[in-house]
Amino acid sequence: MTSRHVLVLSGGLSPERDVSLRSGRRVADALRDVRPDWHVAEADVDAALLPYLQQNRPDCIVPLLHGAAGEDGALRDLLETLDIDYVGSDASGSRLAFDKPVASTLVSGTGVAVPEFVVMPQSTFRELGAPAVMAAIGDRIGFPLVVKPTRGGSALGVSIVRHSEDLPHAMVSAFAYGETVMIQRFISGTEVAVSVIDGPDGVHALPAVEIVPESGMYDYHARYTAGTTEFFCPARLSEEMAATVNEVGLTVHSVLGLSDLSRSDVLVDDDGVVWFLEVNVAPGMTETSLMPQAISAAELSVGDVLAGIIESD
Template sequence: MITSASSPSAAAAALPVDGAPGRTPRVAVLAGGLSHERDVSLRSGRRVAEALRSAGVEVSVHDVDADLIAALTDLQPDLVWPVLHGASGEDGSVRDVVQLLGLRLLGTGPRASRVAWSKSIAKTVVSRAGLVTPEFVTLPQSLFRELGPARILSSIVDRLGLPVVVKPSRGGSALGVSVVRSASELARAMVECFSYADTALIERAVSGVEVAVSVVDLGDGPVALPPVEIVTDGPYDYDARYHPGRVEYFAPARLSEATRAEVERVALVAHHALGLTRLSRSDLIVDTDGVAHFLEVNVSPGMTETSLLPQAAEAAGHNLGTLYRSLVEASLAASPVGLEPAPAS
């Protein structure tokens, strides 16, 4: 269990909490868990905690384990910030538990998190909102056992063509993701994908400029940060994402003013359409015609030293500590305590 805690800097102004000016809020950062992305989450959580402490916020960092509920019950933090990647951290379940304990969340609530966590559902929602997303199919591993793989694999190629991208329908950090350029590679890509999830999303590959657009809401509505362009001579896989040297980033992205405005618009539409709160990151491909294709969205973006949201924030001139503190302030001002309300009928 992670149990690090810190007092705020004496020089930093205290934040008002529940009408009590002068008292600094207690923020519990959740990091770790048991997903394949545990190490990334731990790094993200530590970076967020360090930034918040530099801005005068009292922070404790907690793993998602058997001690978590007791720790949160004893601490009664003013705000819980899940900096968790992968299952449980992004599928809404841990967020449900936080709300069952009557605590405030920073970020998207459990129901919208579940929608965003499923790439196929998220793509369907944003396409209904008018965004472009590559054609795709979603297939569970059980279907291959029931129907046999050969016909299914050939049908994928006949329908979507090549190349295609195979990825877990729920997951992050590019784990289990393959670009398939020949029919002979498809079976191996499916096996690799199913080692991380029981359902695969196969989508038509789009050539172009890969960009990530982060969205933050500091209390006056969602705003897109400058897009970050990702350039790599190989796949933008797990190793490339979290080990410096394999990827070159451009923040802001090298886009025309019109294209930059368009990718920011797409990220904001996705954020609204999916009902996301406080922060998100949309991954896009801009094709040679300037069309922005929505790929997926993340309700708990990476916060490591090589992650995209921090790069975008710094490109916009934000100090990370000040930005994260502003997210805390906005959440304390707006987030309800208790269970997430049911959607309007």
């Protein structure tokens, strides 16, 4: 077995820094467990990174940054410029996936159901007047609805709005995480995450994870606080519905041109329609994250999956 120098990147300056660091530590330890002959190092994304890469050029990088720093394609553009191999989707696919309205539009074009949405820049919100804009949005989308930043993850800045009087606060909360927000029709149903891995054996979907937060909303607290969310993996779906959900995950992975791994978040409504919500090219790998649960349900390990991807590149 060939020894390799692998660098796990985590941290950064996004609001998801702490989650990224936890993911990075877990992945680094997992790789050391399954490939003890490899040199697995860890680094933050700061001013010391480029000098480090020049002096300690790795064979492969595992980017586990969340938010813009790791998912908008910029870091991957840099790694491609430096001609350094890395795990995950390329810069182009990352940009498409990170922009929720763009990803939703492309996925909708394949026939997958996507909740109706409106995109609203903060400048338009101010220039046209908040009351008029919110009234128009409420009339078109209806209540309840979901307000979220168009970019970013971990449900930061996301609100479910059931009454018109709660919309202003939700808009302000979303604008705190970005200049543009996405207002989307709320879909009631079973929330499911579909992880896709693209390794030595080809592209396949892992067992879906069903998400049942005790608060009713899978927000930041529910995602990263142990005991606040109940998970079922495999999801409590019929065999036919489980296959449909997995096919949606594979479709998203394909239409956006993603590589190595992705996680699509979907909802299954009472009529059995699978609705695409968003996709993540740098899924969390913490002890409460969804992709590790799916990997475990497939009787695999995080270390083996990532090592297999690294070795197949």
